[in-house]
Every structure is written in C-alpha cells, then in structure tokens.
Amino acid sequence: MQTPKRHIVLMGAPGSGKGTQGAILAEKLGIKSFSMGDILRGVAKGESKEAQSIKKLIDKGRMVPNKLAVRLMENELLKPENADGYILDGFPRELPQAKVLDKDLASRKYKKYNMGVDLVLLLQVPDDYVIDRIIGRYQCAKCKELYHEKFKQPQKFGICDVCGCKEFTRRADDTYETVVSRLRTFRSVTAPVIPYYEQKGLLVCVDGTGPIDVVSEKIRKIVGY
Ligand SMILES: [Zn+2]
Incomplete structure (x- = not known):
C-alpha cells in the first residue's frame, strides 16, 4: 500500500470548493x-507589536508582505502538533510566496522535519460555474446551514431544514461584480503558481464540478488514503 501524501497545497479559483x-x-x-486568513486573524488577536501591525493591515484591507506571510504560515506548520502534515487552503497565494516557502522548507533549519510540499491539487471549475455557485448561495440566519437557489433549497420553501428558522442571510460580497473581480485576481496573481509547481512535478488537476462526494472521491484516489 502506498503512503498517503501529507504535505498538500490545495489550489483553485474562489468558488472552486477548495475550502470544503x-x-x-x-x-x-x-x-x-490552514488558510492565511485564519492565521492572520489568529495572530492579530495577540498583544505583540507584530500582532498590532498585522491587525492594522487587515483593518485597512491590505495584504501582508510575502515574506511575513510565509513566516507566519511556517510558524504554524512547524508546531509539534502539526508534525503529521498539513493542507494549505489557497496558500501560496502568489509565486514569490511559493518560492520562499519551498526554499525555507528545504533549508538546513527545516530539512530535518521533512515538511516539503509533496502534492499540489488544482481544483478546476469553469468561470460560469463559479459565478452560479457563489451568487446563488445563502444561509440560515440562526444555525448558519448553507443553502443555494439552484442546488440546495430547503425542503419546505423559506424554512430552514435544520432549525426551522425563517430568516436567511447572504454575504454582502457574493455579487456578480465581486465574483468576477475575484476571478480576475486569481488569474493574474495566483495562476502563475500553477506552472511553477507543474515544473516540479507536483501538480495534479482535479475536475471540481459535480457533487462534493464525487470530487472528494477523486481527491482520495490521488492522495492515496
Ligand atoms: Zn437553521
């Protein structure tokens, strides 16, 4: 039996289902x-000078410099409780981050941990599919159960299946314009990471359309668990 891959980068456009x-x-x-957003929000809660400056960047909606982003991610990955491996959800976000991460994990300081990326999964979905997926979604105001206008309406119209609540909310940024702009950013900023990992022989593309369990079965075979 093969050993499953345990140092995995998960890539895909917004709405490709990589979080799920x-x-x-x-x-x-x-x-x-691990996602960079979660890590930054975690760090920003601290009292240190660095925590405060990161909090400022988040509040202004600015990106954290690449080297700092990678270092914060590495701090998490190298915690003893994460010694069995990691999944990076949408990280590295851009090519310089990928290069710094690789260089660091292969450096003398980290090499003994054997933490280098060994698989990059790219979830592929057409743009119109992503747009459909994102702009139709909404959730229960109370229990946060997720629904979708096309793919998953409550059994009884207007009533949450889980808790019976009749109020639903939508994320303010789930609009056509923001989705298109996020797709454009993915293409210009993140897509250059794809050929980089391809050249290293680490990239495997997965068709991300279709039901969640069908996609996760494809991923299971690739990862080998
Ligand atoms: Zn509910």
Missing part, C-alpha cells in the same frame, strides 16, 4: 487545513 474539500481531506488524514 480541504476540510474533508483534513478530517480523513487527521491533519489540519
């Missing part, structure tokens, strides 16, 4: 899924 698939994979492998 990352969570499933993390549970199956018994490791954690």
